[in-house]
Amino acid sequence: MNAINSTVRLQFDVDRLRAEFPILRQQIHGRPLVYLDNANTTQKPRAVLEALNHYYLESNANIHRANHLLSERATQAYEGAREKVRRFINARDVEEVIFTRGCTEAINLVAQSFARPRLREDDEILLTHLEHHSNIVPWQIVCEATGARLRVAPISDRGELDLEQLVALMQERTRLVAIAHVSNALGTVLPVGEIVREAHARGIPVLVDGAQAAPHLPVDVQALDCDFYAFSGHKLYGPTGVGALYGKRALLDAMPPYQGGGSMIASVSFEKTTYNTVPYRFEAGTPNIAGVVGFGAAVDFLISCDLDAVRVHEHELLGRATQQLAEIPDLRIIGEAHEKCGVVSFVYDDVHPHDVGTVLDQEGVAVRAGQHCAQPVMDRYGVPATVRASFALYNTAEDVDALVRAVWRVRDLFGA
Numbered sequence: 001m002n003a004i005n006s007t008v009r010l011q012f013d014v015d016r017l018r019a020e021f022p023i024l025r026q027q028i029h030g031r032p033l034v035y036l037d038n039a040n041t042t043q044k045p046r047a048v049l050e051a052l053n054h055y056y057l058e059s060n061a062n063i064h065r066a067n068h069l070l071s072e073r074a075t076q077a078y079e080g081a082r083e084k085v086r087r088f089i090n091a092r093d094v095e096e097v098i099f100t101r102g103c104t105e106a107i108n109l110v111a112q113s114f115a116r117p118r119l120r121e122d123d124e125i126l127l128t129h130l131e132h133h134s135n136i137v138p139w140q141i142v143c144e145a146t147g148a149r150l151r152v153a154p155i156s157d158r159g160e161l162d163l164e165q166l167v168a169l170m171q172e173r174t175r176l177v178a179i180a181h182v183s184n185a186l187g188t189v190l191p192v193g194e195i196v197r198e199a200h201a202r203g204i205p206v207l208v209d210g211a212q213a214a215p216h217l218p219v220d221v222q223a224l225d226c227d228f229y230a231f232s233g234h235k236l237y238g239p240t241g242v243g244a245l246y247g248k249r250a251l252l253d254a255m256p257p258y259q260g261g262g263s264m265i266a267s268v269s270f271e272k273t274t275y276n277t278v279p280y281r282f283e284a285g286t287p288n289i290a291g292v293v294g295f296g297a298a299v300d301f302l303i304s305c306d307l308d309a310v311r312v313h314e315h316e317l318l319g320r321a322t323q324q325l326a327e328i329p330d331l332r333i334i335g336e337a338h339e340k341c342g343v344v345s346f347v348y349d350d351v352h353p354h355d356v357g358t359v360l361d362q363e364g365v366a367v368r369a370g371q372h373c374a375q376p377v378m379d380r381y382g383v384p385a386t387v388r389a390s391f392a393l394y395n396t397a398e399d400v401d402a403l404v405r406a407v408w409r410v411r412d413l414f415g416a
């Protein structure tokens with residue numbers, strides 16, 4: 001470890017942080033909970049729980065549409081969270097942040113409102129082989145409606161994207177590149193900045209699925225220069241059912257609404273309706289106000305933890321887990337990219353990953369076993385599923401050791 005890392009580490013007090021997550025104190029099947037399913041959803045710190053509670057106890061009202069004090073408070077809290085999210089991703093303008101139900105809805109919004117009106121028969125949308133279903137299916141839906149088609153850039157056996165091949169697939173008919181920032185199934189970090197540069201050099205806009213990156217990596221949408229960035233609140237210590245879409249102002253301004261209803265209009269008559277400005281044009285109906293307030297509190301919490309220190313800590317956990325798991329005979333790690341973050345996936349001999357997951361659960365270790373909503377990745381490796389351990393800032397070296405002990409237990413139970 002270099003000098004900078006040691007300094008950062010001194011400032012990172014994981015025990016103090018864990019104390020902020022009451023749920024982690026419990027026992028599961030008589031053993032201390034070891035929660036390693038963070039890529040699925042993270043646990044919530046007291047600050048987020050208190051923000052939700054405080055909102056409902058003190059400020060609950062509908063936003064943007066009443067002139068009483070509670071509504072004013074609720075509106076301020078909601079719009080305050082928008083500014084927090086803007087700062088978190090360094091968007092230029094608060095109007096470039098649209099609240100959604102999550103990363104999935106954010107991508108669907110772009111598919112329906114940005115891509116669909118622009119796509120013609122034989123146009124192309126370019127993805128990679130490591131995408132989550134949320135960054136595949138919305139594009140298939142618009143392709144079915146328009147006659148456009150998907151192109152898919154391959155990944156290597158290590159789970160790395162072949163940038164040259166991706167660039168070679170950026171052709172005259174490519175209308176959008178849609179890529180993950182970090183793969184949820186493999187942990188691969190994609191060179192998003194380079195991809196955006198290559199795409200823009202050819203006049204192609206880029207959407208980044210940041211669901212697995214925003215909790216772990218610094219996200220600066222201006223530095224990345226991506227056109228859209230989608231992520232969820234619940235994977236970064238916020239509540240479920242809320243997320244955000246960043247979009248460049250000029251693109252958002254030119255996009256028609258995604259859904260119709262209250263709040264997204266300027267005026268309505270049976271003859272003609274005119275629409276509100278962004279971001280409100282894309283937030284039809286009463287939103288998840290409390291969820292957005294909790295999302296803002298989660299962003300505050302994460303920033304207060306020192307993001308550099310968090311990154312170093314999580315990287316150490318990933319390294320420790322990878323090294324110890326690799327020592328288990330007949331265990332195969334799926335996804336060995338040079339640059340990884342947050343996730344280690346593996347299969348053990350011919351024991352089905354679901355059985356491994358069940359044994360781990362009995363040992364108090366919560367992981368995800370399955371396809372991780374990334375079936376093409378499973379097909380690429382010829383496995384039905386993987387076991388995936390994923391890390392958060394509150395995990396410890398002891399959590400990693402408990403995971404590894406539990407996997408050895410699988411070996412005892414199922415035989416070598």
Ligand code: C6P
Nearest residue numbers: 039040102103104132134184211232373
């Ligand atoms: N991945 C996982 O266990 P939502 O469900 O909208 O919050 O996020 C969807 C999504 C989109 N992209 C990536 C890369 C993701 O990892 C996810 C969610 C979870 O890996 C649940 S399937």
